Amino acid sequence: MYKDIKDSANETSCEQIQLSKAELELIFDVAPECICVVNRDHRLLRVNKSYASFAGKSIKELLGTSCYRCFWGQEKPCEDCPVERAFNTGEAEFRKKAVLRGKNDIRYFETCAFPVCGESDEIVRVIEYNKDITDEKRVFEQLVRSEKLASIGIMTAGIAHEMNNPLSGISGTAVNLLRMPEKYGLNEKGISRVTAILESAARATNIMKDLLHLSRKQDSSNTLVDINSLLVKTVNAIHLGGAADVRRKFDLDDSVRLISCDPSKIEQVILNITTNCMQSVLEKHALCMAEGKEYTGIIEVMSVLEDDNVLITFTDNGIGIPEENRSKIFDPFFSTRSAGQGTGLGLSICLKIIGEHGGRIYFECYEESTVFSIVLPRERKSQPVNKIRL
Ligand SMILES: Nc1ncnc2c1ncn2[C@@H]1O[C@H](COP(=O)(O)OP(=O)(O)OP(=O)(O)O)[C@@H](O)[C@H]1O
Numbered sequence: 392m393y394k395d396i397k398d399s400a401n402e403t404s405c406e407q408i409q410l411s412k413a414e415l416e417l418i419f420d421v422a423p424e425c426i427c428v429v430n431r432d433h434r435l436l437r438v439n440k441s442y443a444s445f446a447g448k449s450i451k452e453l454l455g456t457s458c459y460r461c462f463w464g465q466e467k468p469c470e471d472c473p474v475e476r477a478f479n480t481g482e483a484e485f486r487k488k489a490v491l492r493g494k495n496d497i498r499y500f501e502t503c504a505f506p507v508c509g510e511s512d513e514i515v516r517v518i519e520y521n522k523d524i525t526d527e528k529r530v531f532e533q534l535v536r537s538e539k540l541a542s543i544g545i546m547t548a549g550i551a552h553e554m555n556n557p558l559s560g561i562s563g564t565a566v567n568l569l570r571m572p573e574k575y576g577l578n579e580k581g582i583s584r585v586t587a588i589l590e591s592a593a594r595a596t597n598i599m600k601d602l603l604h605l606s607r608k609q610d611s612s613n614t615l616v617d618i619n620s621l622l623v624k625t626v627n628a629i630h631l632g633g634a635a636d637v638r639r640k641f642d643l644d645d646s647v648r649l650i651s652c653d654p655s656k657i658e659q660v661i662l663n664i665t666t667n668c669m670q671s672v673l674e675k676h677a678l679c680m681a682e683g684k685e686y687t688g689i690i691e692v693m694s695v696l697e698d699d700n701v702l703i704t705f706t707d708n709g710i711g712i713p714e715e716n717r718s719k720i721f722d723p724f725f726s727t728r729s730a731g732q733g734t735g736l737g738l739s740i741c742l743k744i745i746g747e748h749g750g751r752i753y754f755e756c757y758e759e760s761t762v763f764s765i766v767l768p769r770e771r772k773s774q775p776v777n778k779i780r781l
């Protein structure tokens with residue numbers, strides 16, 4: 392009798408353990424984070440589905456292999472490895488690291504490594520928990536850039552407004568002089584000087600317009616637009632010296648088609664980004680020519696539907712963006728172009744327009760290429776659609 396009770400109690404607790412195990416396994420498997428258990432040699436003892444899916448292998452294939460090779464794409468353990476630190480300190484250790492997935496896909500991870508002790512209090516394994524923070528990072532960076540832009544905008548709006556009157560005075564007077572050169576005693580040289588004044592004033596007026604554009608909330612239309620057609624039309628419309636030799640490739644997702652946006656503003660964004668790509672490619676072309684190297688400039692435009700958003704990428708194989716400039720390129724007036732070639736407002740304007748559309752803009756630099764990406768919601772929620780443009 393006593394034995395029977397004991398047996399059935401054992402059976403119940405066994406069942407409970409099985410149930411808890413199954414529950415824990417389910418939690419481990421369905422977690423969106425990439426989780427693994429590793430030993431001191433960095434060998435994988437367990438991995439969940441998200442981990443296997445990111446590594447592009449089956450769970451079975453991964454077990455027994457090294458985490459640095461399969462997940463982090465390295466030939467030896469990563470520098471500053473949090474697993475190694477957790478084994479050494481016995482404490483939870485953290486790290487942020489980027490992983491290159493394929494040629495042009497970088498992902499950012501936040502890793503926590505938790506040591507697990509065996510019976511003799513010795514650390515026998517470490518649980519590594521990797522959270523993909525790529526989207527979070529991009530949203531945060533855009534927020535910082537937008538805030539920076541807003542604070543610069545308040546100051547520049549005032550300056551731009553005050554500068555408009557004297558600039559109109561300069562242009563108006565120059566136009567008068569050119570209308571009646573004899574009356575004002577202008578010879579040919581004089582006319583060419585006044586023409587130069589007029590051109591410079593026109594350039595300054597355009598910069599002021601861009602500045603006001605940056606600092607003011609502008610009226611915006613909302614139209615259903617075939618974004619793929621807009622991309623092809625705008626990218627092909629760019630004619631810079633030498634641009635004919637640059638290959639323009641399109642890889643457009645047919646399922647994208649109509650999105651609601653302000654077409655003239657999105658066109659401006661496409662134009663700014665593609666012009667930057669083109670300038671970068673042409674600069675690289677000039678460098679290669681000088682060094683007698685073969686080079687074909689390529690600009691590739693891609694669109695792809697991702698849930699309720701459209702992702703548009705512009706990839707060029709131009710000169711790239713040096714590390715020290717990467718945090719500044721969205722700042723108004725930051726430009727590496729020679730004087731008169733660029734005002735440094737292009738990307739700030741893009742940032743503002745994309746922000747007004749509830750989207751995101753970011754870039755990544757790879758060894759051979761630079762990729763600018765725009766994420767646009769298919770439906771712009773705040774604005775009613777008033778037209779359809781195909
Ligand atoms: N695809 C790219 N490849 C390399 N550098 C780039 C690229 N896109 C932008 N940049 C860098 O970012 C800087 C800022 O770009 P932005 O478009 O804001 O200004 P700009 O092109 O210099 O002048 P503009 O006001 O005429 O556009 C550029 O001067 C360049 O150094």
Ligand SMILES: [Mg+2]
Pocket residue numbers: 663666667733737738
């Ligand atoms: Mg530009």
